[in-house]
Amino acid sequence: MGDTLRRVVLNAPIVGRPEPADFRIVDEALPAPGEGQILFRILHASVDPGVRSRLSGGDSYSAALKPGETIDGFSIGEVIESRHEKWKAGDLAALVAGWASHFVSDGKGYLQRITDPRPPLTTWIGVLGVPGMTAWFGLHRVATVKEGETLLVTSAAGPVGASAGQIGKKAGMRVIGVAGGPEKCAWLTREAGFDAAIDRHATPDLAAAAKALAPKGVDVLFDNVGNATIDAVLPLMRPRGRIVVSGQVADYSAAPADRAGLKNTDRFITHRLRMEGLVVFDDVRAFPEAQDTMAGWIADGSFKYREERFKGLDAMPGAFCGLFESGDAFGRRIVDL
Ligand SMILES: NC(=O)c1ccc[n+]([C@@H]2O[C@H](COP(=O)([O-])OP(=O)(O)OC[C@H]3O[C@@H](n4cnc5c(N)ncnc54)[C@H](OP(=O)(O)O)[C@@H]3O)[C@@H](O)[C@H]2O)c1
Known part of the structure; x- marks a missing residue:
């Protein structure tokens, strides 16, 4: 020592x-x-x-x-x-x-x-620590996801995003991820079991790419990136859709005045949407149960990280x-x- x-x-x-x-x-x-x-x-x-x-x-x-x-x-x-x-x-x-x-x-x-x-x-x-718990409680407590719903996850190849997508799959959702580059997108669909992935570098129009993959719209947006992404996806949100504000990796380094704004907020009214952020430590007492389930998935090989x-x-x-x-x-x- x-x-x-x-x-x-x-x-x-x-x-x-x-x-x-x-x-x-x-x-x-x-x-x-x-x-x-x-x-x-x-x-x-x-x-x-x-x-x-x-x-x-x-x-x-x-x-x-x-x-x-x-x-x-x-x-x-x-x-x-x-x-x-x-x-x-x-x-x-x-x-x-x-x-x-x-x-x-x-x-x-x-x-x-x-x-x-x-x-x-x-x-x-x-994935059993804060990143995985953010995904778990963002989906299960904040968004209260349901089988058959469509989930869009941003920064999907990161530890929070990849966990969110796989937890969504385990809940019976259709899952689309957004990530940077073909290698990450291939990993999401081939290894992590996502239904589809969008390469944000190859796709200037995120909304159009997401609409092509989810013509009926998105029930849950799990966003790790920030305002520009949320605003792009808002017009695709389905009635009673939920937006989980997990993180703002594209906005952390910008002063508030320099960040993108939200313009498509009329969708909140017309489609009865809800947007909610979380601080994962609010759920800390419930971590052990979620961790036990996810540790089992890691052990049986059905959860990738x-x-x-x-x-x-x-x-x-x-x-x-x-x-x-x-x-x-x-x-x-x-x-x-
Ligand atoms: N609310 C909470 O309690 C809580 C707790 C923990 C973490 N978080 C948040 O969850 C988010 C994800 O965390 P993580 O640990 O899994 O990190 P992460 O997603 O791996 O973050 C790094 C990745 O973000 C993406 N990125 C960086 N700049 C970007 C930009 N300008 N536009 C779009 N994407 C960009 C890049 O991925 P690509 O190149 O693949 O796009 C990069 O590899 C973070 O925002 C973090 O702050 C929240």
Whole structure:
């Protein structure tokens, strides 16, 4: 065990697209756990596009991260020292440890012990973690999906989108995904069981492409991308359709005034539509049941997921910045520490 805590911090509030130079690594003495605390060594950490909304100085679903604060993120940790009665050395957990080599926890907050041996460890910060839970509760609680409905998912090859599409299929829906590039689209239809996929780079008119695949319209839009996408799909929404606002990966780096607006809102009236966002932690008490079902699907091979692996804390800023625009990310980005 080293005696250094390494963590990634923000240099200054970011304007526009994030770059690796916006971050730096600081080395500090590793703190010892106090009474009631647990010291975790971080084995794997993930990067989340939603964190971008907290890096420009304004608050989002959580408070803005200030320069010098550890960048937020989900990790798999192993207890190396515990002064907490419920935790012992060697225990494994999924937790919010940020982009750091170690974390001292007081046992509160998002800290989930990992005991299920079926799924690979890293899935607990991937499809069994916040991305998969966002898909599950976005569909089952927010949209209350039904068999036979048509689901359109954007950024469908990402961990949230690919989970949403497959959860939709398991619920008996017809599922269309939007993703960037032929490789991602082929994976969605051949591996992940989507009924159809639209390559957003090859299709200037998303609405026309979606209409060709769903002539009767869309019952549920699960959107990870932002306003332009929602506005394009609004005219295709069927009566009583639901739009789940999961994420805004195309809009996070833009100031509100520079984002696309919604123009087709008359559809809300004529077709009795509902649009609702979610913060996945609202459903945290119900995670275990959903995770148990999805772990079973992973174990029996009926649920597919992709991971991209990076090595070392120094790789975290680059892994994060690649989530935006370039579209080179294909699956959950996991950094092995
Ligand atoms: N509400 C919640 O509680 C909650 C919780 C977790 C995550 N989320 C949100 O869920 C969304 C998906 O998260 P994720 O982790 O699965 O990430 P993700 O979808 O893999 O995000 C990266 C991908 O977004 C797409 N993208 C990037 N810029 C784009 C643009 N300008 N236009 C269209 N697509 C663009 C690219 O895919 P393509 O090239 O394939 O299009 C890129 O590979 C994010 O917006 C995230 O913030 C919400």
